[in-house]
Amino acid sequence: MMPSPIHPDKPENYGENKDGNCKHSKDIPDSDVCEDRTSLRELWWQFISETTCHGFGRVGTLRRNKLQGLLWLLFLITSMSTIIWFLVDEFKSYYSYPSLSKTSLETFQRMPFPAVTICNMSSKNKSRSSKTEKDKQYWFSVSTLAPFSSKKVDWNDSYYQENGYFLPSSAEEEFNMAMDVSKFILVSSFDFMNGLVFEPVLTSLGVCYTWNGDGKVTTKMSGSLYNLHLVLDIHRELYEAGLTTTAGVKVVVHEPGTTADPINQGFVVGPGVSALASVTKKRLTFLPYPFKAFQDGHCLDTKAGDFVNRFYPQPYSVGACKKNCFSELIYQNCGCVHVSDSGNRTVCSRFQFSECYVKEMVKLLYRDVQSDNQCNCPYPCEHVTFDVMVSTNQFPSDIFAQVLGSYLNISEERIRSNFLEINIFYDKLYYEWIRQIPKYERIGDVLASIGGQMGLFIGASVLTMMEFVEILCLMFIFIVKRLGSKRGNSLQDTEA
Secondary structure (H helix, E strand, O other): OOOOOOOOOOOOOOOOOOOOOOOOOOOOHHHHHHHHHHHHHHHHHHHHHHHOOOOHHHHHHHHHHHHHHHHHHHHHHHHHHHHHHHHHHHHHHHHOOOOEEEEEEEEEOOOOEEEEEEEEEEEEEHHHHOOOHHHHHHHHHOOOOOHHOOOOOOOHHHHHHHHHOEEEHHHHHHHHHEHHHHHHEEEEEEOOOOOOOOOEEEEOEEEEEEEEOOOOOOOOOOOOOOEEEEEEEHHHEEEEOOOOOOOOOOOEOOOOOOOOOOOOEEEEEOOOEEEEEEEEEEEEEEEOOOOEEEOOOOOOOOOOOOOOOOOOOOOOOOOHHHHHHHHHHHHHOOOOOOOOOOOOOEEEEEHHHHHHHHHHHHHHEEEEEEEOHHHHHHHHOEEEEEEEEEEEEEEHHHHHHHHHHHHOOOHHHHHHHEEEEEEEEEOOOEEEEEEEEOOOOOHHHHHHHHHHHHHHOOOOOOHHHHHHHHHHHHHHHHHHHHHHHHHHHHHHHHHO
16 A cells, blocks of 8 residues: 655645634535545645656646646646557557568579460461461451451351351360471570470460479579570461461460460560560568458458369469459350360350450450459469560571571571570579568567557556556545445434
8 A cells, every 4th residue: 555645745734724623615514525635635646746657746846836837737738648649549550450561582592493385476377277268257357457357257158167167166176276386496495405395275365385384493593594595486477367466476484383374464575586584583472351461452362271262273363363254254145265264164166256255355354444343353462473574686696597597498588587586584593572461460569569658758667557556446445435434424313
């Protein structure tokens, strides 16, 4: 229990007259009330004089010097108001789940190399896809060149019925119409090792070729002299009208185990060009709900126990999600999907592709730009990206064109209009890992912040707070005892 010395600023016999009796007034009708008030004042002034909380002792000067006391009272009220504002703000911040970004570098002696997918800008070989002018007219009608022609396919012509234009397309048919990989990729090496194997894959751009899709290749070398080196022949004389209006190749550097999306990703290299592609790997890790991974939303926790991957064995990605969403929406209107779409749904025939699929896809792409509610495809909480910086130069040099033309028995003009060179390499053997971490990892972080602010403004600690608890308890006990005493006196007076 706190000792009970009389406050030095409080005059002796405070509340009493010269005879030691209570000073009566309208507000103090009897000596008991006067005695109660005097005792409560003693407790309060005693607390002010003894508390370790800064500023309270200075308020006691109010009895000696009113101006000084009022100034200290103003300072104390200001400090207390500020600390209360900070406390409220701190708890609001805590329950808004704030986060910080932490960046680190992960180094390797042998660093895994990404998968590389290469697509000829015309995936179809017209010597295989167009046997007659009617075939050419069809491919032209479903290409980006269609608006430039007034000719329409006459679907009443028996030729289309006889040649399977009304039957569902198949992956085998697409592969049979593709460019021959051995004539497309002339030279391929990785760290001076030749004979790389490229697997044909069916994408939204047609048949492309992927190397290192299983991610088994690693390297201990970096720089443009090493890693992947390719020389390609695009065979532009065999181009069929398609989704693009350019000649060259589309190159996608992506995470092994994932399917490339050449329509929306990658970089292009035209013929007659040597391209140096410097690759930098970046790993992004965001916090799942309730933390906000982005300013306006949450990420998808693909490691959560209740997460179901609809694209298995492919990992979840925004591209795969949107492709599947578009496929489902088109299926609702056309009753079929593109041959490259996954699932067991009916594949569109060439007739359905021309008359329904292409038109619906154009509408979806337009609506996707205008609205955010068409497909719910949040970013995964963890994913890997590859930033590619490309520089180009003319290829080949005059002397190399002469030597190569003589060796292959082709003209220099054909070499310059069809050949290109690509070097894809790591700029450095480490990757940048950007992680989102909680600002408050434990409740102790919040308490430390609150303690620092309380110490700064009022010099208070946990023990100081106990002093406030103590004085409130003492005052409560005192009031309860007084009320009990008054009730007992009232009963005695009644009985008398």
